[in-house]
Amino acid sequence: xxxxxxxxxxxxxxxxxxxxxxxxxxxxxxxxxxxxxxxxxxxxxxxxxxxxxxxxxxxxxxxxxxxxxxxxxxxxxxxxxxxxxxxxxxxxxxxxxxxxxxxxxxxxxxxxxxxxxxxxxxxxxxxxxxxxxxxxxxxxxxx
Amino acid sequence: xxxxxxxxxxxxxxxxxxxxxxxxxxxxxxxxxxxxxxxxxxxxxxxxxxxxxxxxxxxxxxx
Numbered sequence: 419x420x421x422x423x424x425x426x427x428x429x430x431x432x433x434x435x436x437x438x439x440x441x442x443x444x445x446x447x448x449x450x451x452x453x454x455x456x457x458x459x460x461x462x463x464x465x466x467x468x469x470x471x472x473x474x475x476x477x478x479x480x481x482x483x484x485x486x487x488x489x490x491x492x493x494x495x496x497x498x499x500x501x502x503x504x505x506x507x508x509x510x511x512x513x514x515x516x517x518x519x520x521x522x523x524x525x526x527x528x529x530x531x532x533x534x535x536x537x538x539x540x541x542x543x544x545x546x547x548x549x550x551x552x553x554x555x556x557x558x559x560x561x
Numbered sequence: 562x563x564x565x566x567x568x569x570x571x572x573x574x575x576x577x578x579x580x581x582x583x584x585x586x587x588x589x590x591x592x593x594x595x596x597x598x599x600x601x602x603x604x605x606x607x608x609x610x611x612x613x614x615x616x617x618x619x620x621x622x623x624x
């Protein structure tokens with residue numbers, strides 16, 4: 419059920435299902451054999467952990483989709499056990515970062531939300547470079 | 562989300578294979594102090610990395 423919701427949400431938003439195809443990783447299959455979608459799945463494993471623990475019964479995803487788009491997905495349950503979920507896309511434009519939410523809600527973010535998103539993206543980049551691509555994020559050297 | 566704190570928890574390193582040693586990767590040494598520009602730079606850096614590493618452009622076909 420939870421997986422279904424996430425699958426539908428991501429398919430609608432980004433055109434593919436992040437959970438649709440588990441990645442088989444092994445020494446015999448280096449990164450260069452992975453598709454972009456599979457690389458994003460690996461990155462997403464890190465992005466999901468950036469914001470601390472997820473409440474029981476919840477789920478969170480945070481990942482960079484491409485040069486201009488960042489995706490936030492969150493699932494949670496209220497006290498009665500009713501499930502909720504939301505997917506937010508942050509579009510990077512020259513004049514600002516547009517927050518796109520369900521229900522055709524659009525707004526340019528500013529202030530603390532923009533600062534927090536940027537900080538999260540920087541931490542994401544550093545962790546992804548180190549743990550997925552095995553590169554020092556500052557020098558590009560292998561780690 | 563706006564008030565979310567971004568404390569990074571202890572993480573287990575993702576087990577992934579290394580990029581070929583011969584590959585030269587251009588890394589953005591320092592991001593812009595402007596948050597909008599920085600987000601663009603980070604996204605572009607990641608996109609460049611994926612383009613160099615990935616086996617195909619499946620994502621762009623799917624989009």
